[in-house]
Amino acid sequence: MTESTVPINVGTWLLAISVIVLLVVLLAVLHWKAPQAGPVGMFLAVVVAVVFFQAPWETIAVATGKGIWDAVFILLVIWPSLLLYQVGVASGAFEGLRQGLSRYSRNHVFLVLAFGWVFASFMQGIAGFGAPIAIVAPLLLAIGVRPVYAVAIPLIGHAWASMYGTLGVGWIALLQVVDIDDELGTALATAALLAPVTLVSGVTIAWMAGKGPALRLAWPLILIVAALHGGIQFVVMYWEPLLSNFLGGAAALAALYPLSRWSRFSRAADDITDRPAMRDDGESDAEEAEEPAVMSLPWALLPYALLTAVSVLTLTIPPVEDLLGRFELGFPFPEVTTGYDVTTEGESTYDPIAPLTHPGFALIVSVVVTWLAFRAQGFFTAQRRKEGEQPIFSGLVTNAAPASLAILSFLVLASVMEHSGQIEVLAEGIDAVLPPWLSAFSAAFIGILGAFITSSSTSANVLFGQLQQNIATGAGLNPTGFLAAQGAGGSVGNTFAPANIVLGTSTAGIVGQEGRVLRMTLPWTLAVGVLLGLLTLFFV
Template structure:
């Protein structure tokens, strides 16, 4: 599809509208998403020749795709409300003192290592919606808790979720040559290791200020090197399990580190939340093991199902999906026909694990006498009140991305960058991955959307495609930190819905700078033939 300057700039408008309203005007996610969706529809119809039927189908795809996210948000909020109603968060806060009185290390253990562990097995926003309330229960301010969990989950967005995003990338490109496969793995894991190391240091800084970063630098570096080098080595053998194995080892290791004399002295958070009374008097009688019941059950079920092919295959055979016909714009951009679009397997969906964990948690707390009369009504009411505005925003954002994708706007943006930059395109290659993740809130979707595009550019420029493919998925991982839909999950879970712009503004420049650094490194590698 040929493009011109007008098409490129108009394709950029919905993204600019979204960012300006979020960052400059401080609109909430639901309002900004609605405005972005409207602008993408108008541009699709007036500039890109998308018919009303085509646009309607794109919006319908977005609404259907949004269901996967909403099915994670609602049960995750139920877990939060169950824990809050029972007084479990008060017990978790007190129980973490038994691990270590150093509150900065506590935050690293939960916000970096445990969140990374959840990303390794579940993904789909679960680490954010589970991790943020846990951190808040430990005394972290809500906004800081969201920032920390977004950082903690980022590096696992390629080989986490049992390598789902990696599978999405290699399904779109040709890495049959062993050397290309190996180089793509090495470039990807190398850059992701750096992302993880930076995230660990930033989390230490967010929790403990400069002093906290300096005090925990050695611990973060050692754990970061273990995770980065471990994932690199294991990914060459088994990409599906590489992230899960190293984060599991790290989870055990950080609890061993907490027993060192260095971490047996009390250290306070740099900017803690205001102390509140315990949520429940009965909660004081609860043990730390009981307080973690929903989260322990979540991990056990997820691991048991996702790592067992027989169980996963049996439960995953029941799927729900919608069919969509092929459509073509007046400019000639065609969508595929989908007999079964974005199928959802309800019994192996992350939302099912979360809901089951919430039910088990509630049943246990009720049996132990930690849930007072009327508790279930309060839990459902509070969960729904938080889910509804978040769901509106998620639907708007995902529908906007589908309209842009189906009518060619997203592709025009990427092709325009490649056409203008030419030989210096490798510098901008990570930004394409970031764009895809920003629009879809999924590194998997970004890799499917732009993986083949990155390969075509490499062939056009007659350069090794491995670094560009790595840039694609690493850029997508970085983009997951600022993706509006994922940010919404965090603000919803933390009870600060409407502050999405504050979250994105904290990370936007840093994410762009990191992509630029990786792009320059890749560009230099081509110049020296690395």
């Protein structure tokens, strides 16, 4: 293959970063909605690619097609997630969930941590691809969390789990693109970097629920859960990295039951009055004059139990997974290049999707069974009498269409940047000007950048995995630390990736407020990036 001749200089670097700067400005400064900012960023990426990076239109066509296909993968999660949400609203499931849980534990700090951190991490372990955010945001709304926090909390809560979540897909992707000499060492180093991230997530979410007093209340839970998340993920690396995150998440989920029996976490935290994440009309108002919900807690939890069961059945039992994974769909794309010889190989089936092992399949099964069961129980009719008509399908389109447009444009943007060499310029430009120790420090930020652009730690690893190894080798440093930082940074970068934010704002019913979520998660991501950067220095 011809070596790329794309010039790495200040001019090309500024042009490549301009797309990302534009996105951040439109979303966070000018408060544009993601479905509006995404296409503008996409158009700029195309203009920069064609005019300055000598990308032929055929290359743009291939990049666009691949970007749309990448987005289809996510849309297969978002549409059933939103349908599940609409079914929940129309049947009164969220009200049943809120009332049921408030009888089970009246402690808002415990509930916010249980859903926003522990359950979101568990869902990332089995489903991933944004499903934890789309599913957990409405659950947090149901227990009285403010909408913007309901999106930000699962984004922060699940971030540590992205690398080894979805049964290790991010790790598999890294192994595909990089010839790693020390696989176990790299896996362990990545797990070691991710362990403090889950601890910071728990601390942050507790702080959001009630600042210092909430931290003083929740510290035993935070330490236990973080130890289970980080410790089990680390230890299981010796045996099977692909199961490490799932087992850590499942253990933490199981630990919630005995913790909830502890009076510390079962009684209301009335002494915590400063609650940034909670709505002012919290539990107390709702309790006084409310009618009983149309369904009990076990019925309200049915879709999530089904989702877990179907995911575990289809993804953790190898013969079942092999059988269901045989049926794949995909589109062919030819090899394309640019005037600077940035060549992308052709593929007879680009990134095939196996529909029956895709997380969307588990969601669709859950929605269909839930809808049939709720209908048979008369929950829709009862809720209609109580709250009036709540149409499922128009609600679905209202939320899903703008979210889909945003995701499609973000993924096309990322693909165009990759095929035209803009991403290569961004990463190599950073490497070219930094001394070795600063390269090591910034390795996590390259991972974060990849996740921001693609909204996927897996894609971030594909984009930058080989580059990180090259930077380490060129600087005469141990690649283990760079690859671990790439994996951990790519995982953390999901927290402020626009497409992930849109997943949450759509199911939380606040499409258009992506900038507010971004302003909340961006400082957290950068702070954790600095922490990862410093820790990376120990591994190189």
